[in-house]
Amino acid sequence: MTLYPNLIIDALRNVKYPGNGKSLVDNEMIEDDIRIDGNKVSFSIIFDKPTDPFVKSVVRSAEAAIKAYISPDVDIKDNIAVKFRRPVVEKPVNPLPGVKNIIGISSGKGGVGKSTVAANVAIALAAKGYKVGLLDADIFGPSVPKMFGVEGEQLYMVNKEGRDWIEPVEKYGVKMLSIGFVVDKDSAVLWRGGMASNALKQLITDAWWGDLDYFLIDMPPGTSDIHLTLVQTLPITGVVVVSTPQQVALADARKGIAMFRGDKVNVPILGIVENMAWFTPAPHPEERYYIFGNGGAVKLAEELGVNLLAQIPLVADICNDADCGAPTSTLLATSEADSTNPEVKAFSGLADAIVEAIEVRNITLPPTHKVETH
Numbered sequence: 001m002t003l004y005p006n007l008i009i010d011a012l013r014n015v016k017y018p019g020n021g022k023s024l025v026d027n028e029m030i031e032d033d034i035r036i037d038g039n040k041v042s043f044s045i046i047f048d049k050p051t052d053p054f055v056k057s058v059v060r061s062a063e064a065a066i067k068a069y070i071s072p073d074v075d076i077k078d079n080i081a082v083k084f085r086r087p088v089v090e091k092p093v094n095p096l097p098g099v100k101n102i103i104g105i106s107s108g109k110g111g112v113g114k115s116t117v118a119a120n121v122a123i124a125l126a127a128k129g130y131k132v133g134l135l136d137a138d139i140f141g142p143s144v145p146k147m148f149g150v151e152g153e154q155l156y157m158v159n160k161e162g163r164d165w166i167e168p169v170e171k172y173g174v175k176m177l178s179i180g181f182v183v184d185k186d187s188a189v190l191w192r193g194g195m196a197s198n199a200l201k202q203l204i205t206d207a208w209w210g211d212l213d214y215f216l217i218d219m220p221p222g223t224s225d226i227h228l229t230l231v232q233t234l235p236i237t238g239v240v241v242v243s244t245p246q247q248v249a250l251a252d253a254r255k256g257i258a259m260f261r262g263d264k265v266n267v268p269i270l271g272i273v274e275n276m277a278w279f280t281p282a283p284h285p286e287e288r289y290y291i292f293g294n295g296g297a298v299k300l301a302e303e304l305g306v307n308l309l310a311q312i313p314l315v316a317d318i319c320n321d322a323d324c325g326a327p328t329s330t331l332l333a334t335s336e337a338d339s340t341n342p343e344v345k346a347f348s349g350l351a352d353a354i355v356e357a358i359e360v361r362n363i364t365l366p367p368t369h370k371v372e373t374h
C-alpha cells in the first residue's frame, strides 16, 4: 500500500463538519502537517475553539473515513492531533488619533433643524480658526452635501503613510464627508442595517481626517442602529441635542438624552439647542413670535440639568442660505459679516457655547470610551 498526502486529503473530503455541513477540507480544518511513515499516518485537525462540541466526533469520523476510503490497515488511531485557531484579540485602537474632540449633533425627532445646526456650527467654528471636520451620518436624509453645495461630488483617494485613504471634501474651511456620497439618497434608508453601518465606519476609519480640533457628526434623528455603530466606532466627547419648542419634539429630545446617558452608552450631554425658538420678521428684528411655544427647552434643560446652549430664531434666510449651498454662518468669514444680524449672531454664539461646554466637560469628566461589543 502506497500512501501519499492527497490520498488522505481525498478521504477527508468525505467527512463533514456538523457545525456547517461542509467537509473538513472545504472548511480548511486540515493542518498542512500530514506525515506518512509506512502504514502510519498522522496529521492535525484545526477547530475554532476548545469548546467546540464536535471535536471528538469529528476526530472519530476522520479515523473511520481513512480506514474506509483507503484501507483498514492504515495505522491512524490516536494519531490525529487537535489544534485550535488562536483567538483574534482586537486591540482597542483610536481610529482618529489626530482628532481632539468628537461632537455628536443629534435630535429626538426628524426635521427640527439638526443638519442646519451641524452645518452652521461647523462653518462658524472654522471661521473662528479651529480645524473642523463634519461627518453627515444621517442615513435617513443626508442633507449636508446640499447645504454645502457639493451634491454629487466625486470622492478622491489620497495616499498617506503607505496606503490610500478617502479624502474629505473641503469647503468653507470644513473637511466634510456624507453618507450621501456613497449611498443613493433615496435608497439609503432601505439599506440593511449592517450595510449602512459598514459604509459609515469606512467614512470614519478609511478617510484622511488628519488633525482636527472638532469633529462633528450629524447623527440620524431618534435612536437607531447607526447610533450604536457610532458609539462603538468612536469615543464621542459629547452630544448636542437639537429640538424645536414643540412638546412632541421636546418629549423625543428627552428620550434621546436618556439613551446617551444610559449605562450602556454613557456619552456626556453638552447641552440642548432650541431651534426655531421664535419667528422674527426680517423688517422687524426686535419682534419675536413664539409660534411653536415658549419656554419648553429652557424648562427641559433645567429639569435634566443640562446647558441650554442657544436659542436659534426661525428666519427664512437660514432656510434659503442652506438651500443655496451657503449656510448662514458662511457670512462670518466674509466682509458681509454683520454683527447685528440675529441669525449669524445666534450660530456664532452657539459655536462659542459648544467650545466652552467641551472645555468644561474635558476638565470635569474622564475621556469617553468607545462602547465595547461582546
Ligand SMILES: Nc1ncnc2c1ncn2[C@@H]1O[C@H](COP(=O)(O)OP(=O)(O)OP(=O)(O)O)[C@@H](O)[C@H]1O
Residues within 6 Å of the ligand: 107, 109, 110, 111, 112, 113, 114, 115, 116, 117, 138, 140, 141, 142, 143, 220, 221, 275, 276, 312, 313, 314, 315, 316, 317, 318, 319, 320, 322, 323
Ligand atoms: N432656524 C431655522 N429657520 C428657518 N428654517 C430652518 C431653521 N432650521 C432649519 N430650518 C429648515 O428646516 C428644514 C429642516 O431642517 P434640517 O434638514 O436641518 O432638519 P433635520 O433635523 O436635520 O432633519 P432630518 O432629521 O429629517 O434630516 C430645512 O429646510 C431647513 O432649512
